Amino acid sequence: MLFVELRFLPFFAVVLAVHWALRGHSARKLWLLAASYVFYGAWDARFLGLIVASTVLDGFVGARIHAARGRRHTQRLWLLLSLAGNLGVLGFYKYWDFFAESAAHFSAQLGLPIALPVLNLILPVGISFYTFQTLSYSLDIYRGELAPARSPLDLALFVAFFPQLVAGPIVLAREFLPQLYEDRRFARDVHVRRALVLFFFGFVKKSCVADQVAPLADAVFAAPGGVSTADAWVGLLAFVVQIYGDFSGYSDMAIACALLLGYRLPQNFAHPYLSRSVGEFWTRWHITLGRWFRDYLYIPLGGNRGSALRTRANLMLTMAVSGLWHGANWTMVVWGLFHGLFLVLERSPVLGWITRLPAALGAVYATGVWALSMAWFRATDAGAALALSGRALWPHATESGGATAPAWAWPVLLGLAVAHVGLHRSRFVERWERLPATAFAFTYGAAVALALPWISTRPAPYLYFAF
Amino acid sequence: MPPLSQIASVLLAALAGFTLANRAVVALRPWPSEVGLAAKVEHLRADAGAYDVYVIGSSATYYGLRPRTLERTLSERGHQVRVFNLGVGGMGSYEQVHLTRWLLARARPALVCYEEPRFDPLLWYPEIKNPRYVHWHDVRTTLAALRGLRFVKAPPPYKAEAYAATWHGDWKVAVALEHLTLCGMQITALGDGPRSVGRLFGLGAPLAPSPAQLAAEAGWVDIAAEPDAGALRQNERFRAEAQAWDSKVAEIRAQNEQRVDLAATFDLQALAELEALFAAHGVPVVWYATPRATGDPTLATLAEAGRLRPYLAYNRPDLAPELFEAAVRWDPNHLDASGAERFSERFGRDLAAVLDAARAGG
Numbered sequence: 001m002l003f004v005e006l007r008f009l010p011f012f013a014v015v016l017a018v019h020w021a022l023r024g025h026s027a028r029k030l031w032l033l034a035a036s037y038v039f040y041g042a043w044d045a046r047f048l049g050l051i052v053a054s055t056v057l058d059g060f061v062g063a064r065i066h067a068a069r070g071r072r073h074t075q076r077l078w079l080l081l082s083l084a085g086n087l088g089v090l091g092f093y094k095y096w097d098f099f100a101e102s103a104a105h106f107s108a109q110l111g112l113p114i115a116l117p118v119l120n121l122i123l124p125v126g127i128s129f130y131t132f133q134t135l136s137y138s139l140d141i142y143r144g145e146l147a148p149a150r151s152p153l154d155l156a157l158f159v160a161f162f163p164q165l166v167a168g169p170i171v172l173a174r175e176f177l178p179q180l181y182e183d184r185r186f187a188r189d190v191h192v193r194r195a196l197v198l199f200f201f202g203f204v205k206k207s208c209v210a211d212q213v214a215p216l217a218d219a220v221f222a223a224p225g226g227v228s229t230a231d232a233w234v235g236l237l238a239f240v241v242q243i244y245g246d247f248s249g250y251s252d253m254a255i256a257c258a259l260l261l262g263y264r265l266p267q268n269f270a271h272p273y274l275s276r277s278v279g280e281f282w283t284r285w286h287i288t289l290g291r292w293f294r295d296y297l298y299i300p301l302g303g304n305r306g307s308a309l310r311t312r313a314n315l316m317l318t319m320a321v322s323g324l325w326h327g328a329n330w331t332m333v334v335w336g337l338f339h340g341l342f343l344v345l346e347r348s349p350v351l352g353w354i355t356r357l358p359a360a361l362g363a364v365y366a367t368g369v370w371a372l373s374m375a376w377f378r379a380t381d382a383g384a385a386l387a388l389s390g391r392a393l394w395p396h397a398t399e400s401g402g403a404t405a406p407a408w409a410w411p412v413l414l415g416l417a418v419a420h421v422g423l424h425r426s427r428f429v430e431r432w433e434r435l436p437a438t439a440f441a442f443t444y445g446a447a448v449a450l451a452l453p454w455i456s457t458r459p460a461p462y463l464y465f466a467f
Numbered sequence: 468m469p470p471l472s473q474i475a476s477v478l479l480a481a482l483a484g485f486t487l488a489n490r491a492v493v494a495l496r497p498w499p500s501e502v503g504l505a506a507k508v509e510h511l512r513a514d515a516g517a518y519d520v521y522v523i524g525s526s527a528t529y530y531g532l533r534p535r536t537l538e539r540t541l542s543e544r545g546h547q548v549r550v551f552n553l554g555v556g557g558m559g560s561y562e563q564v565h566l567t568r569w570l571l572a573r574a575r576p577a578l579v580c581y582e583e584p585r586f587d588p589l590l591w592y593p594e595i596k597n598p599r600y601v602h603w604h605d606v607r608t609t610l611a612a613l614r615g616l617r618f619v620k621a622p623p624p625y626k627a628e629a630y631a632a633t634w635h636g637d638w639k640v641a642v643a644l645e646h647l648t649l650c651g652m653q654i655t656a657l658g659d660g661p662r663s664v665g666r667l668f669g670l671g672a673p674l675a676p677s678p679a680q681l682a683a684e685a686g687w688v689d690i691a692a693e694p695d696a697g698a699l700r701q702n703e704r705f706r707a708e709a710q711a712w713d714s715k716v717a718e719i720r721a722q723n724e725q726r727v728d729l730a731a732t733f734d735l736q737a738l739a740e741l742e743a744l745f746a747a748h749g750v751p752v753v754w755y756a757t758p759r760a761t762g763d764p765t766l767a768t769l770a771e772a773g774r775l776r777p778y779l780a781y782n783r784p785d786l787a788p789e790l791f792e793a794a795v796r797w798d799p800n801h802l803d804a805s806g807a808e809r810f811s812e813r814f815g816r817d818l819a820a821v822l823d824a825a826r827a828g829g
Contacts, residue, residue: 438477445485449487450492452489
């Protein structure tokens with residue numbers, strides 16, 4: 001079930017109405033858990049078992065780790081069980097074929113061919129997201145920063161809470177469980193206007209922007225070797241717009257739905273395309289994933305506490321793993337390393353000066369790097385990524401069979417950039433929220449009517465559901 | 468909880484904002500450009516009153532009835548009229564009703580010739596969510612189409628499997644949901660933004676036929692002049708299977724001999740409403756059937772029952788054999804330019820007789 005699907009509206013209306021009609025706190029949580037399982041089951045009920053298994057495993061392991069306080073070795077063994085269980089399932093479903101194909105390739109290169117079966121498994125939707133959430137639970141208990149959930153129901157709802165179940169934001173147990181311990185009160189916990197505005201903008205970003213520009217990117221990525229330099233940039237920038245609209249739109253809608261239910265989810269995007277550097281970009285893009293890698297990988301590796309060389313190695317490793325999280329493909333690893341390289345260079349005299357550029361130039365640089373990296377992010381193989389990068393970086397004319405961007409592509413992309421900056425600078429969202437109730441309702445109704453004609457009648461699938 | 472009055476005022480304000488903006492958006496929406504529709508509407512929007520007689524129907528009318536020939540034939544018989552061909556390729560039953568309503572709201576012609584009132588609510592394009600289908604799904608026409616669904620006995624064969632695979636498995640429910648979806652899209656202008664902005668900035672493909680073509684031939688187009696790929700394929704197939712045409716003609720004759728139970732198969736109320744629409748605008752109507760490659764027992768039964776009056780039946784090889792010669796056809800359902808000339812002359816003569824009779828009858 002998608003937030004932008006028609007069937008989501010009645011589903012959410014029923015969930016919302018029953019949630020607030022119920023009196024008992026536990027009854028509400030039970031209701032939300034049932035709704036979450038229905039929501040996920042609408043995708044593929046077969047994989048509900050994985051979510052339940054992950055919940056049971058971490059519930060058990062979390063309790064054992066907590067019970068073994070003072071016995072670090074025992075705690076470590078229990079944590080290893082959690083890591084093995086969660087990462088084992090994730091690895092099997094997401095990375096088995098990648099591993100088998102890579103092993104076959106490299107072993108053949110070495111003259112010692114190994115043939116591992118390629119299983120063509122279906123990737124359970126959201127597995128990368130909820131696996132990281134459950135891991136955060138065990139890891140935080142291990143680090144002494146969290147007590148086990150007070151009840152299995154709380155833990156199950158933390159793992160399966162449907163607004164963020166399939167594509168984040170990646171919520172940490174320590175920020176969500178306390179909300180589950182306290183009864184939700186509509187007047188205190190629900191900011192209706194903020195939720196409505198967030199949902200509206202999320203919807204617009206996905207259905208009216210991302211889906212509308214998707215064909216521009218599709219055309220270029222379908223035949224990257226034949227496009228002109230200008231059209232290569234149209235394709236890359238269209239994908240930059242698409243992936244932001246798609247993912248941040250989903251996050252906005254997730255946060256809005258949760259807010260209407262009385263729960264707060266963390267911010268996932270903070271206008272990343274206004275960042276002045278790649279380093280800043282990664283503090284504003286998919287914030288909850290960056291936070292996860294920082295807290296559970298980069299810092300445990302030593303972070304920036306060691307030598308400069310060690311810090312750079314930690315950064316590169318973290319970004320490579322981040323790339324692999326996004327997709328089981330070597331192009332994704334290159335994509336991660338590409339960003340890691342810029343993060344390292346920005347900490348050195350080579351590119352350190354760039355962080356002192358005026359804001360506009362910095363944004364052009366950071367977004368340009370991001371756009372170039374999209375060649376690796378989206379391309380199916382290294383050849384296609386190199387071809388598109390080459391067309392973008394060195395002057396080329398359109399070749400026979402190459403896509404040609406329509407005349408409206410550049411004005412539309414520039415218009416979207418202006419709108420992006422304008423909405424941020426004018427603090428439009430905050431102003432809109434503060435209008436008197438009747439004026440807010442009038443403008444909201446008008447905004448919906450103005451947005452509907454821009455909904456794409458050929459919606460593209462959510463990009464991040466593939467992760 | 469806020470008081471009910473506050474909730475009501477907020478909801479009303481949202482509805483008012485939605486409605487105002489929606490009306491503005493809908494006003495900007497252009498007509499769909501498919502097969503002559505937008506071009507003809509734009510032409511008539513400028514001066515719908517320039518014509519006395521409209522022939523309105525499908526591609527069989529679009530390519531088959533030449534207004535200049537009709538005018539000449541009528542003129543030779545003492546009727547000085549200006550004729551416009553409002554035929555549109557692929558015109559559906561309810562789209563035709565919708566277009567007629569649009570026309571009568573803007574012009575008061577002396578006569579409308581209306582092709583084959585069938586009231587068939589089945590949607591036959593593979594991709595039904597196209598601007599053209601959305602366009603005619605206003606609430607009134609959608610409700611009429613839903614009512615018409617009662618008289619349909621079976622789904623279109625090529626969609627039956629898809630309908631059976633729906634969660635409810637009921638093809639009538641599936642068709643009804645299709646109509647309701649299109650109606651929702653029509654009301655909200657869903658997905659129409661790019662077309663509307665394209666129109667504002669003069670983007671998109673130029674209208675076809677061109678304004679000059681429309682003015683010169685008053686809406687008629689020679690099917691061989693700029694045939695699309697589909698029309699070319701039909702023509703090639705027809706030429707390749709020319710020997711089968713005689714047996715096809717015999718089949719048409721047989722179909723025309725059959726009769727149906729009108730009350731069970733035809734939405735008589737829809738016909739009465741269409742007649743009432745013409746009557747309300749004081750516009751006389753002549754019903755006609757084109758020389759297409761299928762007989763029509765329903766129209767034959769209606770005509771026999773006196774429900775279509777006056778009715779000019781050109782789907783009958785026994786009455787209009789000259790229109791069923793393979794030499795004057797582009798494909799089974801369309802006449803070429805020479806066939807259009809024949810059809811128009813014949814239609815003009817018959818129409819003159821109808822007008823003479825009407826004049827004589829006062």
